Each structure stands twice: as C-alpha cells, then as structure tokens.
Amino acid sequence: MTERLSLSAVHDLALNVLTHHGLSEAHAEAIAQVITCAQRDECHSHGVYRLLGCVRSLRQGKVDPLAVPSVRHLSAGVVEVDAHYGYSLLSFQAGLPLLVDKARSQGLAAMAIKRCFHFSALWPEVEAIAAAGLVGIAMNxxxxxxxxxxGSKPVFGTNPLAFAWPRPGGNPFVFDFATSAIARGDIELHARQGLEIPAHWAIDADGQPTTDANAALKGAMQTFGGHKGSALAAMIELLAGALIGDLTSAESMAFDGGVGAAPCHGELVLAFDPKVFLGEEYEQGLQRAEGMFEAITGQGARLPSQRRFEARARSLKSGVEIPKALLEDIRALLD
Amino acid sequence: MTERLSLSAVHDLALNVLTHHGLSEAHAEAIAQVITCAQRDECHSHGVYRLLGCVRSLRQGKVDPLAVPSVRHLSAGVVEVDAHYGYSLLSFQAGLPLLVDKARSQGLAAMAIKRCFHFSALWPEVEAIAAAGLVGIAMNxxxxxxxxxxGSKPVFGTNPLAFAWPRPGGNPFVFDFATSAIARGDIELHARQGLEIPAHWAIDADGQPTTDANAALKGAMQTFGGHKGSALAAMIELLAGALIGDLTSAESMAFDGGVGAAPCHGELVLAFDPKVFLGEEYEQGLQRAEGMFEAITGQGARLPSQRRFEARARSLKSGVEIPKALLEDIRALLD
Structure with missing residues (x-):
C-alpha cells in the first residue's frame, strides 16, 4: 500500500513537520531539501522516514533547533563554520559559497564544520560541490x-567518506560509503527481525566474531576491508576530528551521555578546482576521466551511485511512491 | 647466509650502483636515501632488492636518468613539479619546500608531480611531510x-594511498596501502612457487574468480574491500591522473608499450597544517589524536606501520641483515 507524491509535496511535508517541531525556517528548509533529494533517489532510510528520527532527536533536547551557523575565514584556504550545536546541513550551505571561492582562487580549499549534529548522507554535499564544477570530498x-x-573494543565511528567528480552534461561521479563493514541500521534491522548477520560485520563483547545481531550491538562493528578500512577510519577521526578541533567518535559517544541522539561531531569538506590544476588542459582532463568511466561501464560494471541516478530520473518524471503506513506516522507528527 | 651492513654502507652501496648505471648524482642520492630507509624498516621488497629492478628499468631506456625536475607555482595552494620522465623521488624533494610553505600559509596545499616514473612506496614521502609538522596524503x-x-577487465592500477599524521616526540601515525587486494608482486611470487592464491585476489581472463596465480596474471587483480575499494581506486585515478593532467593507469600501461618498465604516472600529494586549522587549540588537537592512538594500542591492536617502526629502532641500533646472495647480485651490478 503506497501513495504517490510529487517531489514538491514531499518537500512541503518535510518542511511542515520540521517547523512544527520547532526548527527554524532556515534549518527546516535545508533539511527538507536533502530529505526530498534522498526520497527522489530512493535512499529510503534517508528520505521522509528520517523525519521520525529527527523529531525524536529534537525532543531529546540536544540539538539547538534555532542555531545560527557562523562562518569564519580561517586562512586563505580554510573556512570554518561553527554550527553551534544545530544540524549540519544549514552550516554546510552557509559555508559553501566561501569554500567554492577559496577553491577557485587557491586551487583547493577546506571547510571545517564544527559542533554540528549529524544529518543524512554526505552525497548531497559533495554533489553540491560538483555542481559548482569542483571535485568534492567530505568525511565525518x-x-x-x-x-x-x-582489536575488540569500539574506537571508530561508522565514519563515512564521500567523493564527487563533476562530469560534463550529466550526473557527477559520486560515492559515499561508511568505513564500517555495514551501516549500524542494518545490524539493528537484523536484530529486530531475528536474523543472523554475516560473520565479518561485527564482534561480540568478548571480541569474538559473531553472527548474532544482538550480541553484535553489544560488542563492536568491524571496518570494511580489514586493516585498510581500519586505517581509513582512523584517518577520518584525525582529519575530521583532531585536525579541526572537534570530537572523535569516542568523545562524541561520551558527549551523548547515553541519550542516543544523532552524533555530534565535526565534518571536513575539501574542494579542488580542476580549472586551476589543469589550466588549458581542462577539457582534456575531464575527457580523460570520461574515458575511465567508459572503460568501467563499457564492460558492464556499474559506477557508484548509478542506481541512485536511475531512481532520480524516474522520480523527477513521475514523483515517488511512499508506504501509506509511513506517511500516516509522519502526518501524525503534525498533530 | 646473511651479511650485516651499517645503514651508511647500505646507502653507499645503493648510491654507487645507481650512479654506475648512469643516474645523476641528485637522482641517485634521492633514491639511495629511500632505499636505505626501506631496508632500515625491513621493507625488503623496497630495500636494496629494488636496485635490481631499477637497473633493469634504466637499461630499458624509458626513464631519463639525468632529468632535472622543474618546480612551478601553479596557484596559491598548488605546486606543480614536472619530473620530465625521471624517477619520482627527486621531484618530490624538489617540490616539498614549496608545498610546506604553501600549507603553512594557506592551511592546506597540493603538489602535483607529473611525468614521473614510479619509485618505491609512498610512506617515505608522507613521513617527510609529517616531519615538517604537517599532515600528509599521497596517491598515484x-x-x-x-x-x-x-567488472572483468583491468581499468585501475594498484593505486596506493598513503597518510601520515605528526605525533609529538615520536614516529608519526602512517599508513600506505594499495587499493588492490594484494600487491602484484605477491601474485608473481605465488606463480613462481606454484602456489594457489586466495579466491578474492584476482579473476582470470574470462572474469571468473581464480586461485591459479598464472591465470590471475593473465586476467585482472581485484580491489580490496569490494565496491568501496573499487570506488577509492577510481578516486585515485581521478585525483592523481585526470585532475593533474597526467595518465590514468590504462594510459600508463599503453605508454609502456609492453616494455614492462616501472609505471609512468603523476602523483598527488596533499599537506594540511594543524597549526592553521587548530590555532590556539593546537596542543589539544594533537593530544586528542594521541587519545585515539592509545585507545587502539591499549586494547592490544596495532597501529599501521608499528612493525616497521620496531624494525627501524633495531636497524638504527645495529644495522641490517641482508642475504649474501642478494648482495652478490647487487655488487655484480658494479662490474
């Protein structure tokens, strides 16, 4: 049982729920846009479903729903945005123009978002950078x-890494993945459904590999790709935590104090301007990238995000299908 | 049967072999230093053993043994070094001071090394950046x-990614890994010894997983970590190839023309200055990183490069042991 909604109806529903629960118009608009994008791309866990968790987080009182991000020029190459304990997306929007300007003049630039509460995936952010013709990287x-x-005890977060490369006349090349073996939500889902999990996802509280989802939730998740994924997860703690003067995942967990709210952390965003790096060889550089993409798709392999872009094309044409039960839960938030 | 050599003896041996085979004093010195570092850290495949391959590459005539790198200020944040088809290490050395200056003034900076022949691992380079108190990333x-x-057909290189974080009063936090499941040399070694390889290392020419090392060498290697490692490998082609106007791995293979020389490619090196990012919170930021390292080592897990640093401590004290047969092969290169 689903209901078909236009993308503008999805946006308005999200906006209404968010402002109804006390978010400022600016925060609500930034979040509604990203929720609409996720629903459009059929990333269901990041679409309107996320409104339920967002309202729960707001009720817990950790997130400041009215925080106004402050943007600071830290150096010629670095912009810092203090989210003042609001959600991350408005801070990203607030800092993006300066990040783009700096990247265009310096060749590359960084944005350090500090004291933000996590919201959604990172691909909407790196896609926004690619839309400006720049190469984007984001992590938190x-x-x-x-x-x-x-090891056997948790140290890292799920620490996502996202990357986007602008492509002439089409969707960018984008990936956005957790450095954990799997999303935490997938283990929770297995626990709720009483299903076993694959052995490489997690270890139990004694540090032993487990296929028991509940034991995994009490133990620790594993990184993807063994010691290499573990090294990447550490790099993200360092670059998007220690380097920018914000919390590591362990500190963020302590800061949460068992409330179970969205993680509070920093985020590092990098932008590179191919026009600066390539100069007169700009077109040739972009064509070289296209050649590599063709070598991948030409042998029947997929580019990352390809499914998402196919969903996007469908949704832009004919809207999205949302389960009626989910819509009822969301509309109930407006009472 | 091994022979114990002092580190200065290793250095002099390498320098003599390299100049004897026509490398300029400057190239030979840059390479001898890195070979000595690798031997010191017991990275045997990158130590004096590599002199054999280096001399082979020089005889093939692709590498210019007398190339003089030219350093160019590309923008406030980017330095470009043209290696003019020489080995990479001298170019890295030539560009490093400007990279460090730019990172200190801008907060972050990039060095694009172009038209270089690959030499050795990337950890000596990111360690040099960390020695300047900066955070380093390198890839090619x-x-x-x-x-x-x-997919079933090769597109990516083994595309290493290296990272270093400066630690107060000790060795940096360093990792350096290939985005392929394994080093190509390991498959070659299995083939020579007639051993089977694990199923996730490679596919045969028909795109099927194989445990036959010879079939793997005719087919394609796989990336580490499934689609995530594959995405990283693509990112490295884009950042250290297309972005800086240099060859992708497929183009580099075509450029080699079946000669089997060291890969000719570009390299992207990034440096971040924690003093700019952290300002007055600099000490606190470095201590936060130390806290995370302690959370890893305190539970008995290893930091990446820990074995290498243990070997380094041993070698600095009492030199290195090198197989006599290898030393004979190397000394024969001086005839």
Missing part, C-alpha cells in the same frame, strides 16, 4: 561503534 | 592490472 566521525582491526 | 595511479568491482 560519528559514535564509537567500530573496533580497530585486531 | 600505476598500470591497469585491477578490474573494477562487478
């Missing part, structure tokens, strides 16, 4: 749920 | 030996 710590390779 | 394409996830 989360809560310490993930053990280092060879 | 290689030759297209690696298939994208879901």
């Amino acid at each position: 710590p989360s809560h310490s749920w993930v053990a280092p390779e060879g | 394409p290689s030759h297209s030996w690696v298939a994208p996830e879901g």
Whole structure:
C-alpha cells in the first residue's frame, strides 16, 4: 500500500513537520531539501522516514533547533563554520559559497564544520560541490561503534567518506560509503527481525566474531576491508576530528551521555578546482576521466551511485511512491 | 647466509650502483636515501632488492636518468613539479619546500608531480611531510592490472594511498596501502612457487574468480574491500591522473608499450597544517589524536606501520641483515 507524491509535496511535508517541531525556517528548509533529494533517489532510510528520527532527536533536547551557523575565514584556504550545536546541513550551505571561492582562487580549499549534529548522507554535499564544477570530498566521525582491526573494543565511528567528480552534461561521479563493514541500521534491522548477520560485520563483547545481531550491538562493528578500512577510519577521526578541533567518535559517544541522539561531531569538506590544476588542459582532463568511466561501464560494471541516478530520473518524471503506513506516522507528527 | 651492513654502507652501496648505471648524482642520492630507509624498516621488497629492478628499468631506456625536475607555482595552494620522465623521488624533494610553505600559509596545499616514473612506496614521502609538522596524503595511479568491482577487465592500477599524521616526540601515525587486494608482486611470487592464491585476489581472463596465480596474471587483480575499494581506486585515478593532467593507469600501461618498465604516472600529494586549522587549540588537537592512538594500542591492536617502526629502532641500533646472495647480485651490478 503506497501513495504517490510529487517531489514538491514531499518537500512541503518535510518542511511542515520540521517547523512544527520547532526548527527554524532556515534549518527546516535545508533539511527538507536533502530529505526530498534522498526520497527522489530512493535512499529510503534517508528520505521522509528520517523525519521520525529527527523529531525524536529534537525532543531529546540536544540539538539547538534555532542555531545560527557562523562562518569564519580561517586562512586563505580554510573556512570554518561553527554550527553551534544545530544540524549540519544549514552550516554546510552557509559555508559553501566561501569554500567554492577559496577553491577557485587557491586551487583547493577546506571547510571545517564544527559542533554540528549529524544529518543524512554526505552525497548531497559533495554533489553540491560538483555542481559548482569542483571535485568534492567530505568525511565525518560519528559514535564509537567500530573496533580497530585486531582489536575488540569500539574506537571508530561508522565514519563515512564521500567523493564527487563533476562530469560534463550529466550526473557527477559520486560515492559515499561508511568505513564500517555495514551501516549500524542494518545490524539493528537484523536484530529486530531475528536474523543472523554475516560473520565479518561485527564482534561480540568478548571480541569474538559473531553472527548474532544482538550480541553484535553489544560488542563492536568491524571496518570494511580489514586493516585498510581500519586505517581509513582512523584517518577520518584525525582529519575530521583532531585536525579541526572537534570530537572523535569516542568523545562524541561520551558527549551523548547515553541519550542516543544523532552524533555530534565535526565534518571536513575539501574542494579542488580542476580549472586551476589543469589550466588549458581542462577539457582534456575531464575527457580523460570520461574515458575511465567508459572503460568501467563499457564492460558492464556499474559506477557508484548509478542506481541512485536511475531512481532520480524516474522520480523527477513521475514523483515517488511512499508506504501509506509511513506517511500516516509522519502526518501524525503534525498533530 | 646473511651479511650485516651499517645503514651508511647500505646507502653507499645503493648510491654507487645507481650512479654506475648512469643516474645523476641528485637522482641517485634521492633514491639511495629511500632505499636505505626501506631496508632500515625491513621493507625488503623496497630495500636494496629494488636496485635490481631499477637497473633493469634504466637499461630499458624509458626513464631519463639525468632529468632535472622543474618546480612551478601553479596557484596559491598548488605546486606543480614536472619530473620530465625521471624517477619520482627527486621531484618530490624538489617540490616539498614549496608545498610546506604553501600549507603553512594557506592551511592546506597540493603538489602535483607529473611525468614521473614510479619509485618505491609512498610512506617515505608522507613521513617527510609529517616531519615538517604537517599532515600528509599521497596517491598515484600505476598500470591497469585491477578490474573494477562487478567488472572483468583491468581499468585501475594498484593505486596506493598513503597518510601520515605528526605525533609529538615520536614516529608519526602512517599508513600506505594499495587499493588492490594484494600487491602484484605477491601474485608473481605465488606463480613462481606454484602456489594457489586466495579466491578474492584476482579473476582470470574470462572474469571468473581464480586461485591459479598464472591465470590471475593473465586476467585482472581485484580491489580490496569490494565496491568501496573499487570506488577509492577510481578516486585515485581521478585525483592523481585526470585532475593533474597526467595518465590514468590504462594510459600508463599503453605508454609502456609492453616494455614492462616501472609505471609512468603523476602523483598527488596533499599537506594540511594543524597549526592553521587548530590555532590556539593546537596542543589539544594533537593530544586528542594521541587519545585515539592509545585507545587502539591499549586494547592490544596495532597501529599501521608499528612493525616497521620496531624494525627501524633495531636497524638504527645495529644495522641490517641482508642475504649474501642478494648482495652478490647487487655488487655484480658494479662490474
């Protein structure tokens, strides 16, 4: 049982729910846009479903619903945005123009978002950078749920890494993945459904590999790709935590104090301007990238995000299908 | 049967072999230093053993042994070094001071090394950046030996990614890994010894997983970590190939023309200055990182490069042991 909604109806529903629960118009608009994008791309866990968790987080009182981000020029190459304990997306929007300006004049630039509450995936952010013709990278710590390779106790967050490369006349090349073996939500889902999990996802509280989802939730998740994924997860703690003067995933977990709110953390965003790097060889550089994409798709392999872009094309044409039960739960938030 | 050599003896041996085979004093010195570092850290495949391959490459005539790198200020944040088809290490050395200056003034900076022949691992380079108190990242394409996830034909190189974080009063936090499941040399070693390889290392020429090392060498290697490692490998082709106007791994393979020389490619090096990002919170930021390292080592897990640093401590004290047969092969290069 689903209901078909236009993308503008999805946006308005999200906006209404968010402002109804006390978010400022600016925060609500930034979040509604990203929720609409996720629903459009059929990333269901990041679409309107997320409104339920968002309202829960707001009720917990950790997030400041009215925080106004402050943007600071830190150096010629670095912009810092203090989210003042609001959600991350408005801070990203607030800092983006300066990040783009700096990247265009310096060749590359960084944006350090500080003291923000996590909201949604990182691909909407790196896609926004690619839409400006720049190459984007984004990463953040989360809560310490993930053990280092060879260890048994959680140190890292799920620590996502996202990347976007602008492509002439089409969707960018984009990836956005957690450095954990799997999303925490997937283990929770297995626990609720009483299903076993694959052995490489997690370890139990004694540090032993487990296929028991509940034991995994009490133990620690593992990184993807063994020691290499573990090294990347550490790099993200360092770059998007220690380097920018914000919390590691372990500190963020302690800061949460058992409330179970969205992780509070920093985020590091990088932008590179191919026009600066390539100069007169700009077109040739973009064509070289296209050649590599063709070598991948030409042999029947997929580019990352390809499914998402196919969903996007469908949704832009004919809207989205949302389960009626979910819509009822969301509309109930307006009472 | 081994022979114990002092580190200065290793250095002098390397320098003599390299100049004897026509490398300029400057190239020979840059390479001898890195070979000595690798031997010191017991990275045997990158130590004096590499002199054999280096001399082979020089005889093939692709590498210019007398190339003089030219350093160019490309923008406030970017330095470009043209290696003019010489080995990479001298170019890295030539560009490093400007990279460090730019990172200190801008907060972050990039060095694009172009038209270089690959030499050695990337950890000596990111460690040099960390020695200047900066955070370093380095990456490069290689030759297209690696298939994208879901594909059957090689597109990517082994595409290493290296990272270093400066630690107060000790060795930096460093990792340096190939985005391929394994080093190509390991498959070659299995083939020579007639051993089977694990199923996730490679596919045969028909795109099927194989445990036959010879079939793997005719097919394609796989990336580490499934679609995530594949995405990273693509990112490295884009950042250290297309973005800086240099060859992708497929183009580098074509450029080699079947000669089997060291890959000719570009390299992207990034440096971040924690003093700019952290300002007055600099000490606190470095201590926060130390806290995370302690959370890893305190539970008995290893930091990346920990074995290498243990070997380094041993070698600095009492030199290195090198197989006599290898030393004979190397000394024969001086005849």
